[in-house]
Amino acid sequence: MSSDNKEISITVSHGGTTHPLSLLPDTTLAYLQARLEELTSVPTNNQKLLYKGKNSVPEDATIVDAGLKDGTKVQLIGPTAEELGGLMAAESEHQRRERILRERAQKAPVKVRATGRASPSSDARYAFHRIEPLPHLPNPESARDLLTRLANDAAIRHVMRKHQFSVGLLTELAPHEQPHLLGLNVNAGQAIKLRLRTDRYDGFRTFKEVRRVLCHELTHNVWGDHDNNFKELNSLLNKEVAEFERAQAAGTHHLSDALGLESPHSALEAEAQEYVLGGGAYTLGGSGTSTPTDSPEERRRKVLEATMRRLQKEEEELEQRCGTAGH
Incomplete structure (x- = not known):
């Protein structure tokens, strides 16, 4: 040879x-x-x-x-043929169960306690009913831990109960299968798929980064396209998550209960204000750079504007890298 x-x-x-x-x-x-x-x-x-x-x-x-x-x-x-078949069968079964739950809910409205909180039985319904990492990807146990942390996050559970969100399956997106996507909501809550891993498979994205995508995909339980209705509800969910965590940090659960939807920018403004008041860095690039002669209010205004631009840019990226709209 x-x-x-x-x-x-x-x-x-x-x-x-x-x-x-x-x-x-x-x-x-x-x-x-x-x-x-x-x-x-x-x-x-x-x-x-x-x-x-x-x-x-x-x-x-x-x-x-x-x-x-x-x-x-x-x-x-990559998944084996057997794993692919099992996932499709599981999603089909969950679709059937979700239909039954919806029919039951229509026939028997949820009872609410005098305190205004939903009963324990309804609390259990407004949750993620199954968590599954992708077994063919490296380190599936770490992926399961991150999915479990997201599903059990107190702020996420709060908004799911408040808005009566139910999700059949919480799982992950493989970077190599749909590299441009960060999240996907299948059939308005049948399954939510999130990008957990870095592009090189050498680690996982931060919890808050993935949770922001989760709030985005939960909004698709109600609205399919990224229109003004979607933006208002998504903004409200992010605002409620931030409010809940501030209340927990302060040792109280007194939360504002909005009677109507907030403007699309309200959650961004709340997060930006929290960044400024919480001691965020004042040195910014470009025209927003603070100078020694700036007053404290001027510095905060510049930080607020720069942070708003950053958060709005993140929201635009989420919309561009979401696989749900238009399906």
Whole structure:
């Protein structure tokens, strides 16, 4: 065998199992993926191969063109056919159960105590009924912990009870499957999927960052498009989360109970004010930079304006990276 045809040995890991493979340099990437489907039951269109030196090439390219070398270690990420079928069946079952719950709610309105708080039975209904990380991604237990923390967050539970939100499944989005999305609400609460991981799979996004996306997707339980109705309710949810946490920090649960929806900017203003009053940095770039001659009120005004711009930019990014609107 000539040196040009010397076999290339690679190691592919998936789901805790290692698969050593020896391939000729002219082996196509499509052939490799078909072989991996035989070994792991992960369909080729769901396969994501992670390795150093990876090149973006068509399926008919060779493994050498794709950047695979002798001794390369490859991480295969993707759900098996069985896992895909199970997820679809589970979502179908949850859709049926959610329909039954909605029908029951229409026939028997929820009883409310004299205190104005919902009964324990209704509290249990307005929650996330199932939590599932994606088992084919690395470190699923850490993903489960983050999902559980989100589902049990006192502020999130408060707004879910107040607005009577019910979600069948809380799970995650795989960065490689829909890389442009941060969140997705399926069928107005049948399932909410959140981007938990960094793009490189080397860690998880911050809790508050993911929780802000969760508030955005909970708003899609009511409104499908990012219109003014959506913006008002989303703003209200973020405001109520901030209010709840401030009340907890102050040792009281006295919360304002808005009779109508706030303006789209009210939650942003509340968060910006909290940033300023809480001692946020006063040195800002651009035209908002404070000077030694500024009065305390002028410095706070500049910080408030800069923070408002930052928060509004975050909201715009959430809308652009949300997969729900238009579905």
